[in-house]
Amino acid sequence: MEKEKEKEVKLMGAWFSPYVHRVAWVLKLKGIQYEYVEEKLNNKSSLLHACNPVYHKIPVLLHHGKPIAESLFIIEYIDETWKQNPILPTHPYDRAMARFWAPYIDQTILEGSKRALYVEGEQLNKDIKQVSDAMEVLEGLLKGKKYFGGETTGFLDIAFGWIAIWLDAIDEVSGVRFFDPHRYPLLHNWKNKFREMDAVKDSLFPMGKLVCFFRKYRQYSKLRLSEATK
Numbered sequence: 001m002e003k004e005k006e007k008e009v010k011l012m013g014a015w016f017s018p019y020v021h022r023v024a025w026v027l028k029l030k031g032i033q034y035e036y037v038e039e040k041l042n043n044k045s046s047l048l049h050a051c052n053p054v055y056h057k058i059p060v061l062l063h064h065g066k067p068i069a070e071s072l073f074i075i076e077y078i079d080e081t082w083k084q085n086p087i088l089p090t091h092p093y094d095r096a097m098a099r100f101w102a103p104y105i106d107q108t109i110l111e112g113s114k115r116a117l118y119v120e121g122e123q124l125n126k127d128i129k130q131v132s133d134a135m136e137v138l139e140g141l142l143k144g145k146k147y148f149g150g151e152t153t154g155f156l157d158i159a160f161g162w163i164a165i166w167l168d169a170i171d172e173v174s175g176v177r178f179f180d181p182h183r184y185p186l187l188h189n190w191k192n193k194f195r196e197m198d199a200v201k202d203s204l205f206p207m208g209k210l211v212c213f214f215r216k217y218r219q220y221s222k223l224r225l226s227e228a229t230k
């Protein structure tokens with residue numbers, strides 16, 4: 001019966017998306033079987049438009065045909081639906097903090113470092129400062145802990161996991177060193193441990209593929225930006 005229920009899970013995503021991988025990591029950590037559907041973001045399917053009519057973005061999780069959008073909400077939904085290997089902290093205070101920091105890091109580090117791939121001048125300096133301030137926050141959150149979740153990985157480890165994989169590729173393509181291991185030694189240790197987790201190890205792809213993707217993204221975004229400012 002339980003197995004039948006598990007088969008009803010579908011994840012719509014794109015291979016390069018950190019938001020999608022974090023959902024896939026949770027599904028793997030909990031041992032939930034699911035079907036993965038790769039979306040073409042330059043030619044989105046009618047299913048994606050129907051499932052996420054507000055943002056039209058991936059990831060979308062379908063459970064028994066019901067769509068859920070936004071990666072952090074999807075993770076909470078999975079955690080509440082399948083109780084094994086809990087992801088969210090148990091204490092209400094820790095849960096509130098996890099819910100506070102996860103979107104903050106998306107808005108600061110994820111969006112800021114991605115933008116640094118194509119902006120220049122004052123905006124680039126602003127983004128570098130925004131990312132490095134938030135990296136300091138992360139280093140602080142790890143003080144006295146093995147993982148963001150404490151002794152084991154939890155919601156914030158999953159939410160920040162992309163940093164352990166994507167940021168090196170962004171550094172290489174942007175030419176900005178966002179992740180300096182000497183400046184963030186705790187984060188550096190955490191990164192190595194995170195990449196070694198079974199659920200994560202299985203989903204790693206060659207760094208060259210991501211670097212190539214970001215090079216194209218950089219060219220495309222620079223072109224769009226220059227056309228918009230003409």
Ligand SMILES: N[C@@H](CCC(=O)N[C@@H](CS)C(=O)NCC(=O)O)C(=O)O
Pocket residue numbers: 014016017018019041056057058059069070071072
């Ligand atoms: N806040 C969203 C962000 C998702 C997101 O930005 N997805 C990107 C791919 S990495 C997307 O679908 N972009 C398509 C678009 O913007 O049209 C989440 O956490 O799920």
